[in-house]
Amino acid sequence: MKQEKAVVVFSGGQDSTTCLFWAMENFSEVEAVTFDYGQRHALEVECAKDIAEELGVKHHILDMSLIGQLAPNALTDTGIEVADGEDGGLPSTFVPGRNLLFFSFAGILARQIGAKHIVTGVSETDFSGYPDCRDAFVKSLNVTLNLAMDGQFVIHTPLMWLDKSQVWELSDQLGKLDYVRTKTLTCYNGIQADGCGECPACRLRRKGLETYVGKKGGTVLPDGGSAEEVALP
Numbered sequence: 001m002k003q004e005k006a007v008v009v010f011s012g013g014q015d016s017t018t019c020l021f022w023a024m025e026n027f028s029e030v031e032a033v034t035f036d037y038g039q040r041h042a043l044e045v046e047c048a049k050d051i052a053e054e055l056g057v058k059h060h061i062l063d064m065s066l067i068g069q070l071a072p073n074a075l076t077d078t079g080i081e082v083a084d085g086e087d088g089g090l091p092s093t094f095v096p097g098r099n100l101l102f103f104s105f106a107g108i109l110a111r112q113i114g115a116k117h118i119v120t121g122v123s124e125t126d127f128s129g130y131p132d133c134r135d136a137f138v139k140s141l142n143v144t145l146n147l148a149m150d151g152q153f154v155i156h157t158p159l160m161w162l163d164k165s166q167v168w169e170l171s172d173q174l175g176k177l178d179y180v181r182t183k184t185l186t187c188y189n190g191i192q193a194d195g196c197g198e199c200p201a202c203r204l205r206r207k208g209l210e211t212y213v214g215k216k217g218g219t220v221l222p223d224g225g226s227a228e229e230v231a232l233p
């Protein structure tokens, strides 16, 4: 794989940034694609832009604002509060078929830039009910993309079977835990690094970090201290 080119579906969050580092480790050439779909905080796209620039990765930003027309939801409509799904239902951030659209566009872009590999940070472990995060869907779309464009694409999902603590572990193995912790944006309230600490995304991210750091015998400071303050042995 080393000699080949990959495009990473990149949001500037913990998962996709970890995937970006994973791809940089595994492919000779890496580009990133971010979908701008009127996120609650344009900061998310800005964050992605900053990271790509800092890492010297060519960055494509595609306008996907039509998503907002198709599915008003908590990520794009500030009138809807972000909440967990009730009674096993989907969370209010759910945009039906979002990854179907995103990965299809990523495939078309991959074709245009001559990349055989497409990398995404979807995970079935913490998938919170999103059916298009599932492994079966990704494999099915991989076949569809190849049929659609007569291609030999390979979609990689390095996080598919990892929980959040294992995602932190992977970033640590790549030597990038501090970078991921301080530079990425996962928070629904648009706060970088450790975030607001209250929203579902922050709680999941933090729980994973505490589990991973705890496993290594360290502790995470409760006030959302900086990466340097994470006590790792």
Ligand SMILES: [Zn+2]
Pocket: 186, 187, 188, 189, 190, 191, 195, 196, 197, 198, 199, 200, 201, 202, 203
């Ligand atoms: Zn938050």
